Amino acid sequence: MGELERAYTRCPMCRYIFRAPRVSTYVTIGREPDLCPKFPGRQSDGSRAIQAGITMCPSCSFAAREGFDDLDLSSMQRYGLEERLREDGLLRVFRTSPPPWLAFHAAEVCGQERALSARELGDLCLRASWVCRKEREHPFESTFQLRAIRYFLRSLKEDRLAGRELSVTTYLVGELNRRLGNHREALNWYVNAARASGDDPTLTWLGRLIEQQSKLAKEQAA
Numbered sequence: 001m002g003e004l005e006r007a008y009t010r011c012p013m014c015r016y017i018f019r020a021p022r023v024s025t026y027v028t029i030g031r032e033p034d035l036c037p038k039f040p041g042r043q044s045d046g047s048r049a050i051q052a053g054i055t056m057c058p059s060c061s062f063a064a065r066e067g068f069d070d071l072d073l074s075s076m077q078r079y080g081l082e083e084r085l086r087e088d089g090l091l092r093v094f095r096t097s098p099p100p101w102l103a104f105h106a107a108e109v110c111g112q113e114r115a116l117s118a119r120e121l122g123d124l125c126l127r128a129s130w131v132c133r134k135e136r137e138h139p140f141e142s143t144f145q146l147r148a149i150r151y152f153l154r155s156l157k158e159d160r161l162a163g164r165e166l167s168v169t170t171y172l173v174g175e176l177n178r179r180l181g182n183h184r185e186a187l188n189w190y191v192n193a194a195r196a197s198g199d200d201p202t203l204t205w206l207g208r209l210i211e212q213q214s215k216l217a218k219e220q221a222a
């Protein structure tokens with residue numbers, strides 16, 4: 001397991017100073033088919049390593065993947081963020097005892113206001129679903145998978161993805177659909193992903209994954 005450090009950081013929203021956990025280095029032992037990293041040791045340690053990729057202010061719930069020190073919010077953004085963080089239903093319910101996925105949700109809410117791309121917002125939801133799986137929060141895992149699919153579909157329309165990012169995003173739409181039980185939908189997206197990756201020699205790993213998961217989805221659909 002990697003080193004979990006804590007470093008002082010200042011919230012760019014409310015100026016609160018706190019110690020945020022940060023993973024300096026960690027060892028992974030491959031990835032699951034939805035690209036969730038596998039860690040040696042306990043699932044909860046892996047969950048903590050993924051969670052450390054997000055910083056959330058314990059005072060106002062502002063959250064982001066970027067280090068807080070690199071963020072400079074305009075007063076307009078600050079105003080919009082304040083309102084969103086105050087009004088958000090899940091934050092209101094869970095703020096006092098935050099479940100492991102809450103920081104990802106908060107980062108998604110803040111990311112919408114900061115106009116992050118659909119690809120980035122989808123990535124936050126995907127990571128939240130990994131944490132939910134490691135923590136055995138199955139209903140929330142499905143909720144985040146569904147949200148990740150919606151963002152990835154929007155991303156495929158709006159973000160002008162190309163190369164590896166296009167292939168991987170298309171594949172993930174398939175894989176997340178398979179996990180949600182939509183096997184036929186999944187098969188269509190695997191076909192699209194294979195077409196998108198073409199003969200790219202750097203994507204042979206993805207080609208193998210597509211083949212393997214298509215076979216699985218076919219068995220499950222039967």
Ligand SMILES: [Zn+2]
Pocket residue numbers: 011012013014015016057058059060061062
């Ligand atoms: Zn704050």
